[in-house]
Amino acid sequence: MSEAGRSNSNEKAADETDLVRAAQAGDSRAFGEIVTRYQRAIYRVAYGFTRIPADADDLAQETFVRAYQAIGRFRVGEPLYPWLARIASNLALSLLRSRRRKPETALEPLMEAGQQWGTEEDPGRGVIDRERKKHLEQALAELKPEHQAVLVLRGVEEKSYEEIAKTLNVPLGTVMSRLSRARAELRARLAAKTGESS
Amino acid sequence: MSHLRPEELSATLDDALHGEARERAERHLAECATCREALAALADQEATLREVLKHDPGEAYFQTFAARVEDRIRAAGLQGAQARLGREGMWGWLSPRRLAWLGAAAAVIGGVGIVLLTGRDQTSMLQSPRLVERGRQTEPVAPAPQTSQHAPSFRDEQNAEQNKVSANLKDVAPSANKESKLEAQNAPAQEGEAGAPLQERAPQPEPAADQLARGDARGASPKRAQEVRRNAAGEDVPVTAPVAPFAASPPASATSGTRGLAAAKPQSAAPMELQSSAARDRDASTRMCGRVIDGLQRPVAGATVALADRGLVTNTAADGRFCFDAAAGLHELSVMAVGYEPTRLQVRVEGESSEALVTLHPVSVLENPLAKGSATSEKLDVRKGATYGYLQSVSPKTHAALEHAMAAQRAADSLGTAAAYDAAAAAWSKVAPLAAAGVPHRDALHAVAASRYRAWQIGPTSARAKSARNAIDAFLAAEPAGSRKEQAVHWSEQLPH
Numbered sequence A: 001m002s003e004a005g006r007s008n009s010n011e012k013a014a015d016e017t018d019l020v021r022a023a024q025a026g027d028s029r030a031f032g033e034i035v036t037r038y039q040r041a042i043y044r045v046a047y048g049f050t051r052i053p054a055d056a057d058d059l060a061q062e063t064f065v066r067a068y069q070a071i072g073r074f075r076v077g078e079p080l081y082p083w084l085a086r087i088a089s090n091l092a093l094s095l096l097r098s099r100r101r102k103p104e105t106a107l108e109p110l111m112e113a114g115q116q117w118g119t120e121e122d123p124g125r126g127v128i129d130r131e132r133k134k135h136l137e138q139a140l141a142e143l144k145p146e147h148q149a150v151l152v153l154r155g156v157e158e159k160s161y162e163e164i165a166k167t168l169n170v171p172l173g174t175v176m177s178r179l180s181r182a183r184a185e186l187r188a189r190l191a192a193k194t195g196e197s198s
Numbered sequence B: 001m002s003h004l005r006p007e008e009l010s011a012t013l014d015d016a017l018h019g020e021a022r023e024r025a026e027r028h029l030a031e032c033a034t035c036r037e038a039l040a041a042l043a044d045q046e047a048t049l050r051e052v053l054k055h056d057p058g059e060a061y062f063q064t065f066a067a068r069v070e071d072r073i074r075a076a077g078l079q080g081a082q083a084r085l086g087r088e089g090m091w092g093w094l095s096p097r098r099l100a101w102l103g104a105a106a107a108v109i110g111g112v113g114i115v116l117l118t119g120r121d122q123t124s125m126l127q128s129p130r131l132v133e134r135g136r137q138t139e140p141v142a143p144a145p146q147t148s149q150h151a152p153s154f155r156d157e158q159n160a161e162q163n164k165v166s167a168n169l170k171d172v173a174p175s176a177n178k179e180s181k182l183e184a185q186n187a188p189a190q191e192g193e194a195g196a197p198l199q200e201r202a203p204q205p206e207p208a209a210d211q212l213a214r215g216d217a218r219g220a221s222p223k224r225a226q227e228v229r230r231n232a233a234g235e236d237v238p239v240t241a242p243v244a245p246f247a248a249s250p251p252a253s254a255t256s257g258t259r260g261l262a263a264a265k266p267q268s269a270a271p272m273e274l275q276s277s278a279a280r281d282r283d284a285s286t287r288m289c290g291r292v293i294d295g296l297q298r299p300v301a302g303a304t305v306a307l308a309d310r311g312l313v314t315n316t317a318a319d320g321r322f323c324f325d326a327a328a329g330l331h332e333l334s335v336m337a338v339g340y341e342p343t344r345l346q347v348r349v350e351g352e353s354s355e356a357l358v359t360l361h362p363v364s365v366l367e368n369p370l371a372k373g374s375a376t377s378e379k380l381d382v383r384k385g386a387t388y389g390y391l392q393s394v395s396p397k398t399h400a401a402l403e404h405a406m407a408a409q410r411a412a413d414s415l416g417t418a419a420a421y422d423a424a425a426a427a428w429s430k431v432a433p434l435a436a437a438g439v440p441h442r443d444a445l446h447a448v449a450a451s452r453y454r455a456w457q458i459g460p461t462s463a464r465a466k467s468a469r470n471a472i473d474a475f476l477a478a479e480p481a482g483s484r485k486e487q488a489v490h491w492s493e494q495l496p497h
Helices: A003-024 A028-050 A053-073 A080-101 A110-114 A123-142 A145-157 A161-168 A172-194 B006-013 B019-031 B033-053 B059-077 B096-123 B129-138 B156-164 B166-170 B173-191 B205-214 B367-372 B396-415 B418-431 B439-458 B462-478 B483-494
Strands: B228-230 B236-238 B260-262 B272-276 B286-294 B304-307 B312-315 B321-326 B329-336 B343-349 B353-360
Touching: A003 A028, A003 A053, A028 A053, A028 A080, A028 A145, A028 B059, A053 A080, A053 B059, A080 A145, A080 A161, A123 A145, A123 A172, A123 B033, A145 A161, A145 A172, A145 B033, A161 A172, A172 B006, A172 B033, B006 B019, B006 B033, B006 B418, B019 B033, B019 B462, B033 B396, B033 B418, B286 B304, B286 B329, B304 B321, B312 B321, B329 B353, B343 B353, B396 B418, B396 B439, B418 B439, B418 B462, B439 B462, B439 B483, B462 B483
Parallel strands: B286 B353
Antiparallel strands: B228 B236, B228 B343, B260 B272, B272 B353, B286 B321, B304 B312, B304 B329, B329 B343
């Protein structure tokens, strides 16, 4: 990392530490700043897990509510993002597990209606791509919650294996093997849906 | 020769192998076509997955987010107090600001009711029993203490800014007030069972975008901006409604005080947004600044930004920022950067300062070899898959190899990892011997060289440098003089000797 980059990142960390301290002392504006800073990242995680905008909204908000309740126990000096992502992931995993117990009818994502392909693109390709995405999404929803979790954290935020391990509270080796198994299973399920050979 | 284990392939895709394990994997991939294909397939799947996982609810959604979290926290902490409030007292805590916001939110609810109800049906699983219960309890009741005893709020800093435009809100406040009351009284009956707090219902991503796209008549601000984007045919397509409110308050802005305009999430257009601080003086020269970012929100440094009608040109700084002094009015901003599609947008500048956020989309390295370098205009535009004349004229085997290479290339451009470019280069090297002599062959060689070079740039190992050198040499030997050749010579010079 360059000198400037390092000092920038140090400043950011110091700034974040101040914010956490202030929030712990009851300064709700400081907590508001934390929300504003991480809302996009947490929404991305929430959407990755739920793939339904309304659920993602609910999950992202609830993540910050839980964070607010627990901010007093947060260890000052630690980075906030993994902690917030862990709260979001735990909430999402509970949701996914409950859904697996009581399977729901798969629903078309609300956004799909709005996903019109550009007219400049070949319509045939558009249909194929859209079909593939739909099948992939269905295949993803069929995976174990733990497998979905690693795919989401890696795919949405491009988190390193170390960060994923920290977020999910599992050993590094587990992240590597889970990702591999999750990808293999996703591929197999996708192949079964599309008739491709895996 | 034992193939790479799935775990090694998966980790290679993520650039997560280190040291000896990494070297072994790279050596093996250089020799094993089966593993290269497996890696390319994995990269393709990962790229599609990332598209499935991605969703941008728009700037308006995030402008209200902190406020909604605050409401939710407050609601959670005031269950005891609510029980003591009568129905008359329910809305007493609402500030004009909040009323305006609720009014604005209520205004869009009619139009998107079906979407909201569908969405809510699906979300009931998410709500924990506690959450459902809390929703029931808090919905019709507001935290009354707010008005008398002012506690610090997330939004306090924004209040001052909001007050500046309170005059603008006067016109809408009464009706907003009325609408919000209606909405509020209906809410418990409609939503009580679902347990959705009112504040969760309004600012759904779609309605927010929809509302902005319609540029509806909330009238909170008179400022206007227009955003257009040039499509592949060179036509300007409005990203939002032709003239959308520039600094109009989205549902968010009445609470947040940050006024902005977000694009209505176009699928084939660059998401763009414009923001402006309060515009008070239309005649003054305005400092117009902005930031150029890529699809991953990373700043694009060194992009050329031109305000065409003023003849002003500047480059973005390391953080992607640029600034111009421009008179109020409509201007055309054009942004170009190596490796990205040129992007144009029209901005209407008003007020003291304006800020534009421009997102650039990467150009596939294939666009050069197969679109620009082609001998006829019927050549395949690989990036868009627009014309299939090229594909239909080749053998099924070549067709398959080309399709495979295109998929690998799309995956590489999307993932941006060295391993994905390795896979793309490998896929293109299969196309090269199949492609007809002349332009198609040279195009394929160029694609191999470009991907090999990119892979080396991202993950500079000695093996990648060697592969890049070989690929560039092969291309240089075949390519006649021209800009593409000059570029390849430049690549070659960058590689270690």
